[in-house]
Amino acid sequence: MDRVGEVPGRYLSDEQRLMRETCRRYVDDVVRPFIAADREREWSFDVATRLPAEILVEADRAGLRGLGVPEQYGGVGLDPAAQSQTFSIIATELARGDSGLADKLVQNWKISVLLHALAPQHLQDEWFARYMADPQFLMAHCLTEPRGASDRWLPYNVPEAAMETRAVRENGHWTINGRKQFISNGYDASLYVVYANTNPSVGLLEGTSSFLVPRDTPGLEVTRCNETVGGRYMNNGEIVFEDCRVPEDHLLAHGNALGKAGVYFRPGKIIVAAKNLGIGIAAFEDTAAWVQQRVQGGRILIKHQAVALRVAAMATKLEAVSALLRRAAIAVDEDSPDATRLCDMVKVFASQEILEVCQHAVELHGGYGAMLEAGIEKYFRDAAVYLHTDATVDVANFKITKTLFPATAGTYAGPE
Ligand SMILES: Cc1cc2nc3c(=O)[nH]c(=O)nc-3n(C[C@H](O)[C@H](O)[C@H](O)COP(=O)(O)OP(=O)(O)OC[C@H]3O[C@@H](n4cnc5c(N)ncnc54)[C@H](O)[C@@H]3O)c2cc1C
DSSP: HHHHHSGGGGGSSSHHHHHHHHHHIIIIIIHHHHHHOOTTTGGGGGGGTOOOOHHEEEEEEESSBTTSSSSGGBBBOOOOOHHHHHHHHHHHHHHHHHHHHHHHHHHHHHHHHHHHSSOEEEEEEEHHHHHHHHHOOOEEEEEOHHHHHHHHHTTTOSSSGGSSSSSEEEEEEEEEEEEEETTTTTOOSSEEEEEEEOOOTTHHHEEEEEEEHHHHHTTEEEEEEEESSOOTTSSEEEEEEEEEEGGGEEEEESSHHHTHHHHHHHHHHHHHHHHHHHHHHHHHHHHHHTTTOOOETTTEEGGGGHHHHHHHHHHHHHOOOOOOHHHHHHHHHHTOOTTTHHHHHHHHHHHHHHHHHHHHHHHGGGGGGGOGGSSSSHHHHHHHTTTTSOHHHHHHHHHHHHHSSOOOOOOOOOOO
């Protein structure tokens, strides 16, 4: 029988089934034992060694780093007609092991797809080769700035919503100045995609361009690793650009960079919901084992009806998230007109429902639910992070309503 919350095997292609099995082996043999062996490790403030290099080496061996990388560079050739569905299935499986590790890897998948769509051929040749040669190589996507991200997610196409990071073309180079924060993999990436304003007199959409910035470019400085409540095996960072000069050919999109990044953003919402689902599945599995062995009132917990109701609610939520996720992933793969709306719907639904699944898990474990050693509170923390990634719940909900009622909803409120 299929596991609760997973896409039934009969819907998968042979390739997807094989990849899921390989990923599941990696998670069960490498990731879950690593997490269970030392639950204090994620709280180590030695961020460079928090996740041992071996975990990414094993991910590489299992072929999990090559998703999104074109086959000619040694990547995993994904059927474009099912790419988001495949991303979703594998991201769910990875996050069942650890959502921070999943965060680390999926950034590389999404940015690989973006680079393949936008980067000049010689830069693809160079960077895909370097990426595939080094299991520790990470990529980051830098949009958010200290003044906020929601205006860009909506997006509000007015100059007031523009990026504060600026890029100016001079003498065959682009010079970037600004600051990006809350960036996944930002602390330890080797390659950054950076969004900057290249025309302050027009709206956000026309005025935003994107650039490829290698980490060792003079003027790029990683200024901090953010310590987060969950997903702690992904190092979220802040990056400052001070007269950071990249050659002209490192321009990925001149104007309308956000529009051209649809290949990143839409699978991104599918993947964030999939990671959420993976956390929920893990919380459910641990809880199912617990309620069938813990005894209170002379009986195992699951025989108490109030407990059974909670277990049923957990399973139903997982199936509902999984069904909407599959519907949204198919919509993206088919490029159907409702794809963007479904992506926002599943991002919101997954982040709220899975947090409730994890709350049930914490409550059903009693005092152990709050103890680091049991690993249950980790699911709750890991799920909480996804309320805020790939747009907040409220902003994603607003986007849903905007697509439903484009003539009336979603007008920019104007500057203060
Ligand atoms: C773990 C983690 C990883 C991240 N990774 C990345 C990354 O890799 N790259 C990247 O660029 N960013 C990343 N982010 C940033 C993330 O996308 C933003 O934090 C998120 O979009 C919210 O933006 P903000 O923090 O600026 O909040 P704000 O935009 O300031 O929002 C604050 C509050 O105001 C509400 N709000 C804002 N505008 C409106 C509106 N018009 N109507 C109603 N309510 C509104 C929001 O819903 C929220 O409640 C990450 C964040 C986290 C937590």
